[in-house]
Amino acid sequence: MLMNRIETALVTSPPRRWLQHYEVHLLTRLGGRTPGARVAEIGCGSGYGTKLILDKFGAAGVDAVDLDPAMITRADRRLQRYSGRVRLAQGSATDLRAAFSTFGGGTDASYDAVFDFAIIHHIPDWRGALAEVARVLTPGGRFFFDEVTAAALARPSYRRLFDHPGKDRFTAGEFLAELPRHGLQVGDRWATRVGGDYLLGVATKSGRTEKETT
């Protein structure tokens, strides 16, 4: 689901960029860096997270997708100096093969890491998005997530200012419980912030789904 004008303004503002440095710091503490990794980023927005994945996490290259063509234009402008290391596509995180079809990305087990900087709560079928993340990760690959939970989305300020899917949003517990159903093991590598409004963590693709291990 696309952002409204207020959220677009906030997400492209300097405070969002400062906050993203804090998120990167916490995600690195939870799951380490990704030197030399092939990375997919879902919902890249204006591309500041993409830049941090390259500069701070040390990824070799990033395939990044966003549903909003205006965001891809902004990201393209921001990431000019990384050309050759970044491939951008407009499309949905729920079908990465289709989104990355122009350059043949998004195939099974093709990324060492996937990054989600605050996007899955925008997707009506959030479980389908997690299944897609798991599909494209290599066994042992890592899923870095930074999410906005149902607790935040239910707050009057969020409801008044932003547009999000109205039904079936996840609590931190529901998001964490869904991960192993897709073979993503998080253990204790997660943290909440602001009383459970935000959830950050790093899960590792085990190669086996919860069903297969029970």
Ligand SMILES: C[S@@+](CC[C@H](N)C(=O)[O-])C[C@H]1O[C@@H](n2cnc3c(N)ncnc32)[C@H](O)[C@@H]1O
């Ligand atoms: C809250 S913004 C986060 C942007 C950026 N990752 C950041 O942290 O600043 C959510 C982004 O997800 C994108 N988005 C929403 N639904 C999407 C989908 N199904 N597939 C890909 N991107 C999506 C929106 O266009 C928007 O750019």
